Amino acid sequence: MSRKATKVTKTSSETLKKEDVIQAVVIVDSFKGEFHPITDSIPLALIPVVNKPLLDYTLKCLSLSSVQEVFLFCCSHADLIKQHIKQNKWNDESSTMSVTVFVNETCRSLGDVMRDLDAKAIIRSDFILVSGNMIANLNLLPILQRHKEIQKTDKGAVMTMVYKEAGVGKKSRKLEHETILAVDSSSGRVLAHHKLKPRSESKLDIPLETYVDRPRVELRHNLQDTYVSICSAAVPPLFSDNFDFETRDDFVRGLLLNEEILASTIYWYMLNKSYYAAHVNNWQKYQAVSHDVIYRWIHPFVPDTPFSWEKEPYMFLRRNVYKQHSVTLGKGCILEEDTVVAEKTNIGEHTYISGSVIGENCSIGKNVIICNSYIWDNVVIGDGCNINNSVIAHKSELGENVILDIGNELKFNKGCIIGPDVLLPSDCKLEASIVVANHQLKKDVDRDEEYKFKKISDKAYILEITKSGDKSDEEDDGQQLHGFWLETSIIETDSESEDEISEGSVKSDRLSPVPEDTHLFFTEVVDSLTRGYEDKLHPDNLILEINSSRYAYNVSVREVNYFVNYVRNSEAQKDCLQALEDMATSVDILREGLIKLLHLLYEQEILTEDNIMEWYKHGDKSEMAINLRNQVAPFIRWLEEADEESDSE
Amino acid sequence: MVKEFQAVVLAAGKGTRMTELTASKAKCLLPIGNKPMLWYPLQLLERNGIREAIVVVMEQVRSEVQATLDRSGLKIRVEYVGIPGAEDWGTADTLRHLSDRIKTDVLIVSCDLVTDMKLFPVFDMFRKHSAGVVALFFHPSHLESTTPGPKSKQKPERDLVGLDTDTSRLVFLASVSDFDDVVPLSCRLLRKHKKVSMFSQLTDAHLYLLKKWVVDYLQHDRNLSTLKGELIPHIVKKQTSKLNTARRATDVNPGNGDEVKKDLVHFAQEDCLVHKIRELSFYNDHTGDMEPVYHGDIVRCYAYVAPKEQFGVRANTVAAYFNLNTK
Numbered sequence: 001m002s003r004k005a006t007k008v009t010k011t012s013s014e015t016l017k018k019e020d021v022i023q024a025v026v027i028v029d030s031f032k033g034e035f036h037p038i039t040d041s042i043p044l045a046l047i048p049v050v051n052k053p054l055l056d057y058t059l060k061c062l063s064l065s066s067v068q069e070v071f072l073f074c075c076s077h078a079d080l081i082k083q084h085i086k087q088n089k090w091n092d093e094s095s096t097m098s099v100t101v102f103v104n105e106t107c108r109s110l111g112d113v114m115r116d117l118d119a120k121a122i123i124r125s126d127f128i129l130v131s132g133n134m135i136a137n138l139n140l141l142p143i144l145q146r147h148k149e150i151q152k153t154d155k156g157a158v159m160t161m162v163y164k165e166a167g168v169g170k171k172s173r174k175l176e177h178e179t180i181l182a183v184d185s186s187s188g189r190v191l192a193h194h195k196l197k198p199r200s201e202s203k204l205d206i207p208l209e210t211y212v213d214r215p216r217v218e219l220r221h222n223l224q225d226t227y228v229s230i231c232s233a234a235v236p237p238l239f240s241d242n243f244d245f246e247t248r249d250d251f252v253r254g255l256l257l258n259e260e261i262l263a264s265t266i267y268w269y270m271l272n273k274s275y276y277a278a279h280v281n282n283w284q285k286y287q288a289v290s291h292d293v294i295y296r297w298i299h300p301f302v303p304d305t306p307f308s309w310e311k312e313p314y315m316f317l318r319r320n321v322y323k324q325h326s327v328t329l330g331k332g333c334i335l336e337e338d339t340v341v342a343e344k345t346n347i348g349e350h351t352y353i354s355g356s357v358i359g360e361n362c363s364i365g366k367n368v369i370i371c372n373s374y375i376w377d378n379v380v381i382g383d384g385c386n387i388n389n390s391v392i393a394h395k396s397e398l399g400e401n402v403i404l405d406i407g408n409e410l411k412f413n414k415g416c417i418i419g420p421d422v423l424l425p426s427d428c429k430l431e432a433s434i435v436v437a438n439h440q441l442k443k444d445v446d447r448d449e450e451y452k453f454k455k456i457s458d459k460a461y462i463l464e465i466t467k468s469g470d471k472s473d474e475e476d477d478g479q480q481l482h483g484f485w486l487e488t489s490i491i492e493t494d495s496e497s498e499d500e501i502s503e504g505s506v507k508s509d510r511l512s513p514v515p516e517d518t519h520l521f522f523t524e525v526v527d528s529l530t531r532g533y534e535d536k537l538h539p540d541n542l543i544l545e546i547n548s549s550r551y552a553y554n555v556s557v558r559e560v561n562y563f564v565n566y567v568r569n570s571e572a573q574k575d576c577l578q579a580l581e582d583m584a585t586s587v588d589i590l591r592e593g594l595i596k597l598l599h600l601l602y603e604q605e606i607l608t609e610d611n612i613m614e615w616y617k618h619g620d621k622s623e624m625a626i627n628l629r630n631q632v633a634p635f636i637r638w639l640e641e642a643d644e645e646s647d648s649e
Numbered sequence: 650m651v652k653e654f655q656a657v658v659l660a661a662g663k664g665t666r667m668t669e670l671t672a673s674k675a676k677c678l679l680p681i682g683n684k685p686m687l688w689y690p691l692q693l694l695e696r697n698g699i700r701e702a703i704v705v706v707m708e709q710v711r712s713e714v715q716a717t718l719d720r721s722g723l724k725i726r727v728e729y730v731g732i733p734g735a736e737d738w739g740t741a742d743t744l745r746h747l748s749d750r751i752k753t754d755v756l757i758v759s760c761d762l763v764t765d766m767k768l769f770p771v772f773d774m775f776r777k778h779s780a781g782v783v784a785l786f787f788h789p790s791h792l793e794s795t796t797p798g799p800k801s802k803q804k805p806e807r808d809l810v811g812l813d814t815d816t817s818r819l820v821f822l823a824s825v826s827d828f829d830d831v832v833p834l835s836c837r838l839l840r841k842h843k844k845v846s847m848f849s850q851l852t853d854a855h856l857y858l859l860k861k862w863v864v865d866y867l868q869h870d871r872n873l874s875t876l877k878g879e880l881i882p883h884i885v886k887k888q889t890s891k892l893n894t895a896r897r898a899t900d901v902n903p904g905n906g907d908e909v910k911k912d913l914v915h916f917a918q919e920d921c922l923v924h925k926i927r928e929l930s931f932y933n934d935h936t937g938d939m940e941p942v943y944h945g946d947i948v949r950c951y952a953y954v955a956p957k958e959q960f961g962v963r964a965n966t967v968a969a970y971f972n973l974n975t976k
Binding site for chain 1: 809811814830834835839844847848
């Protein structure tokens, strides 16, 4: 009997080998400040989505995937997070995973965190890297398995990124940057990773080598990044070696560019369609993900399954309304649809609520209309308020008859974001996309933005952000502190200039069946001319350039007749005039200036009168040409008179 | 019975990639196995139910070809058309020359294609999507043996073929030698076709099923002189152009003076009734976005990639020819 006992203990100790412990690293900050200034008082991970803090979703998902050790990296409000973890007993004996919180105030990006991680040397093997604002119901174990398998075949496999297939129309994807991923179909290796700016960039260049040796390369545009990755133990040292890796995308791009040097490869994993993973990093995403939670896409994370048994369960009523027992509803109150109301909240009489989430302990007055809004805990809303597309954070108070964002229904319904602890006076009307903060916030030097505060009353200031100097196209519209966009316009997939390029090239192909060389020659000469014009070069230098190009491209002198300096004989002049006419029919500005141009050329004795007269008389019969002739008529008349004068002399 | 399409076999090639062999004999008459090369595509057509074909040969060898084929026992009815060998006509030029004989859609086969594949998947794809062009591709077959004669300095020409993974539309076709370093891809194409598979090792069978409007377009645009090199890539590129939508009755403005500048898309216009039917039908060939079926394109190019086991080789280089003979 004792032998059996020892055998049992031996096997159990073997299974508890150190390397098998699954570790996860959660980055609690997003370092980008989209939820500013709410994030001044609450850390990002504790922002409630449908009344549960984001961090809880993340930790729950990890524990469902049997993760055993979690390392939380915080950079701000660490004490609040620690308190939260203690409160919710994540670190208790009874929970299956151990949560360790690391604090580092100086970290400014993911890269810094990874470097810190490397310094601490707590990672032993592959780990799961997620961010604290992830809401997902995916099972990470099969992904981890696959990563390990890939590592057996390819020693340099460093990271497996998880992507979800999402078509262009999907809401939560429209709000991210479009990514194009080029992967090898057989091995799943990522070959190229490009982020597209919406509506721009007509061509994407992919090096030829990626195609040549591989029988099949897939280019995918329909993917949404979940920001979940399985990293091997080699990742933190890679971050330490390359100090310019700040974000995960930098890392990916750096690895792809410097493949030979770093000898590391990245693979991808496509998430099964039945799983959901999203990353709440701005307000629009917040809205989209809340919507998905209410619609039960993220089962088992639905409002009516509690995370802890101490909280009251929600009732799931028809039309997607979730309500806890201790909610008191006044007479005539209507909870229309897609609404979540948490415990101990009082809702006054004749109040209409639709598409909103209301936190616990709120007190909502009579005749209030709340649509598409998110109201957090301990909020007091006075009677007769009208709240649309807004977020009202903890402990705020709204006076009576406050109207938030009437706005027009059609396009962007940009909402209001009201920070925690704000007291809005009665009869206050707020327009779209204004963020109200509690107190005058100090200028945050790091963020390069300036705040202007307009005082509404004590404890309520409207925040206006003036753009800083170097904001480039990097800053998307969504990055700014706007409210919600309920209806974003469909992203036009083609820009004007792109069409002109493609049509222009087609036209030029058809108009002038010149051999390729001449075409190249023309473009080069046009380039040097425009450059010369801008830099105000001496025309002689330009002539030299054109001459050399001419020889380089083996172009006959005839072709060059289009340029003024080369016009010597009458044949050439005819060509020149014809060219001017052709150009004038297509370019409006030139038409007006044509008369002046002809005059100038005549003065400079480049075009003789005879040729001009001949051109005028023998022109095309088409409408355009006749118009042109009419415009040039005064000049011609002047010429004839001048002719007569010189003849008469 | 109305004929669905006509078959054209291009046998007037000079065999520029195998000059050592074609110096004495015309390329289409070189023997593979114990039959002349031209026998194989004709037999392919016959096996797939095609009863007559137009064979284009060089004028000088016309009688010789006729005699050889009469002896070989093919039942298919052949109409011989000769083209002058002195001028350097490309495949598209030849097709233009034939355009008055061509009354329907046309199946173009090159004389050096050797395969035993059944062509009905290609035909079905053509009929199902009313495609402008359907091209056939084979996976590389594993013929490995050393070629006699001097080692050719030419690397095998390879094509980069881009297909939309789900719908089999041909969205990108170019030769590897066109690019030095990077392959530029239009973002518009990627946004439209979300999943594009790029193949770099497929063999183009030079078997194209073209609609009649392509031939009409060839008449109009006299600059295109080869099918594979110019016409087909041109049509493939046109798929992503903005003009590639159905023309409504209100759009037509004939008095624009635009007679000369007709675009490919004008030739491909389909009947209004066809468009109405398509609009009302629930069929959509792709998922993931709210675009109408085929993204509203009227110029559609498809590619059929034969299954891996299928044998298909083009005998247009010395190496391929030799390998075929040894097999």
